[in-house]
Amino acid sequence: MHLGLFLLAAGHHAAGWRFPGAESGTENFELIARIAREAEAAKFDMVFFGDRLVTSKDAHPSMITRPDPLVVLSALAVQTSRIGLAATASTTYSDPFTLARSLASVDLLSKGRAAWNIVTTVQDGSGNFSRTLHPESSERYAIAEEFVQLVKGLWRSWDADPYVRDKEGGVYIDTDKLHELNHAGYYFQVKGPLNVTRSRQGEPVLIQAGSSGPGQRLGARHGEVIFTAQQDLAAAQEFYGELKRQVGEAGRDPSQVKVMPGLMPIVGRTAAEARDKLALLQSFTDQSKAHHMLSVELDFDLSGADLDAPVPDLPLGDGGFSRRKLLLKIAKEQRLTLRELYHHVASSRGHQVFAGTAEQIADHMQHWVNQGAADGFNIMPAYFPSGFEEFTREVVPILQERGQFRRDYTGQTLREHLGLAQSA
Ligand SMILES: Cc1cc2nc3c(=O)[nH]c(=O)nc-3n(C[C@H](O)[C@H](O)[C@H](O)COP(=O)(O)O)c2cc1C
DSSP: OOEEEEEOOOOOOTGGGGGGTOOOOOOOOOOOHHHHHHHHHOOOOOEEEEOOOOOOOTTTTSSOOOOOOHHHHHHHHOOOOOEEEEEEEEEESSSHHHHHHHHHHHHHHOOOOOEEEOOOSSSSGGGGGSOSSSOOOHHHHHHHHHHHHHHHHHHHHHHSOOOEEETTEEEEEEEEGGGGOEOOOOEEEOOOOOSSOOOOOOOOOOEOOOOSHHHEEEEHHHHHEEEOOOOOOHHHHHHHHHHHHHHTTTOOOGGGGGGEEEEEEEEEEEHHHHHHHHHHHHOOOGGGGGGHHHHHTTTTTOOOOOTTTBBBOOOOSSOOOOOHHHHHHHHHTTTTBHHHHHHHHHTTTSSEEEEEEEHHHHHHHHHHHHHTSSEEEEOSSSBSSSHHIIIIIIIIIHHHTTTSSSSOOOOOOOHHHHTTTOOO
C-alpha cells in the first residue's frame, strides 16, 4: 500500500496542539523538517501540504497561519532525499505559467519528487486577489480543466536531456528539443514555452482531491493520486470502483491512479486507551470556534445557529460541495446536533478517525486495501510528533511484517515510489 503524511503543523485535530507533549507551529520549520524526516525514515511515499488562501481569527490552529507550501517544499527538498513532496495549489487563484514554473522548479531541485494537489478552492478567495468574483463550482472545474491541460503542455516544453554542453562546438543546449505551446483557450492565453527543463521523473505527479461529479471527472482525466474523505468501507468501495471506472472511460489505465483516503489513527496500547486519548482531545476542543468552523467546512453561513439543535437540512448546491454532502450524511445517519457534528469537524473534517491498537489499525488498513476501497492512505495525525511517531514506529512495522508496505525505497522519484509510469 502507499502512504502519505498529510502534514498540518499544529495537528489535524483542532485541539491537537493542546495534547500533553504535543509540539506545534506552522512557523517552525525545524519541527516541520523533523516530521518530514520521520516520514522518510518510515519510507512513506510522500509528505503532503494542504493550502487555503484566506484566514480568519477563528480558523483551525493549523490553518490560521501557514507559509506558502511550495516554498516549504523547496526547503524540504534539501532536508530530505527520497520522500515525495506534495503541495496544494489552486487553479482558481493561480496563474498557470507561474505555477507550472514553480512546480517544475521544485521537481528539479528535489530530483523528481514533487507533486501538485490540484484544487479549485471552495472558499471564496476573491478578497485577496484581483479576481472580483468567486466562480461557482462548475465554472471552477471548467477553469481547472483548461488550467491543468495548459500546465501539462508547459511541462512538456522540453524533451528529456536537451543539454549538450559541447564546449568545442559551442552548443550549450539542443533547441530542437524545445516546443512552442501557443495555448489560446477560453480562460487562458499562454504562449510558452516554459524555461524549466524536465526532472528525473519527467514532471510532477498530479493529485486531485475533489469528490463532486466534476471533481471526479477532473481526477479521472488527470489525477495520478486521488485524495478523498471516506467514512465507511461500503462508501469507500463505491467511490473507488466508480473512480477507477471513470479512469478507464477516460482511456487511462486504472492501475496508474492511486486512491488514498484520509485516515486519522489514534494509537493506544489497548483499544480503551486509544478511545481515552480521543476523548481527551475532544475535551480540549474550543467551543467558541464551532460556528465558524462549521460554516467553513459546510460552506454555509451558520453564524447564530443553535448548536444543540439537530443539524438542519442544508441545500447541496450546484453539484459541488461534496464535503458538505459527506458531513450532512454523517449527521443524518448518526442523528447529530450541530455541536456533535462540530466535534467531527474539529477532529478530522469528515475524514475517518480510527482509535485502536497498532494491530487493529494495521488490520483495518489492510482490510480496506484488500476489499478494493483504497490503494493506500493519507495519514492525518491528530497531533505531532508523538501522534505520528506512534504510527510510524508501531503500525508501520506491522504492515511491513505482513508484506503490506515497503521496508525500504526501491526507487528515487515519487513516480517510482507510487509505481507510476514516467510521464509522457
Ligand atoms: C485529503 C484532502 C485534502 C484537501 N486539501 C485541500 C486543500 O489543501 N485546499 C483546498 O482548497 N481544498 C482541499 N481539499 C478539498 C477538495 O479540493 C475539494 O474542494 C473538496 O473535497 C470538495 O470537492 P468538490 O470541490 O469536488 O465538491 C482537500 C480534500 C481532501 C480529500
